[in-house]
Amino acid sequence: MPSQKEETTELSDEQLRILRDHGTERAGTSPLNDEKREGCYFCAGCGEAVFSSEAKYDSGSGWPSFFQALEKAVDLSEDTRFGMYRVEVHCACCRGHLGHLFPDGPRPTGQRYCINGLALNFVPSDSPEK
Numbered sequence: 001m002p003s004q005k006e007e008t009t010e011l012s013d014e015q016l017r018i019l020r021d022h023g024t025e026r027a028g029t030s031p032l033n034d035e036k037r038e039g040c041y042f043c044a045g046c047g048e049a050v051f052s053s054e055a056k057y058d059s060g061s062g063w064p065s066f067f068q069a070l071e072k073a074v075d076l077s078e079d080t081r082f083g084m085y086r087v088e089v090h091c092a093c094c095r096g097h098l099g100h101l102f103p104d105g106p107r108p109t110g111q112r113y114c115i116n117g118l119a120l121n122f123v124p125s126d127s128p129e130k
């Protein structure tokens with residue numbers, strides 16, 4: 001039998017809207033905004049690690065924000081929807097839409113990955129599920 005990744009994640013309609021249809025959750029609604037524990041953030045669509053808590057910071061934007069993604073974990077593309085030019089952040093593995101990248105982040109990168117909390121699953125370092 002070929003090994004197959006078990007489909008354990010049940011995605012809500014809202015999560016599907018974000019990941020597949022470039023949706024955006026309402027600002028300030030994600031419990032991950034206040035998440036300050038050490039750990040890893042995984043793509044809700046495929047379970048690949050995409051951000052580390054080490055790169056998370058409080059941007060005050062209302063969305064979980066990171067100044068850096070894990071290496072090769074995300075891909076960027078141009079997004080010109082709604083007549084705006086933005087840089088879109090996708091999961092490199094499943095191509096799911098995670099959020100947008102803005103050039104107004106803190107040091108050392110100066111970048112702000114503005115990510116939908118619903119597109120992420122957080123697993124704290126001290127979790128037995130690690």
Ligand SMILES: [Zn+2]
Pocket residue numbers: 043044045046047048091092093094095096
């Ligand atoms: Zn993914």
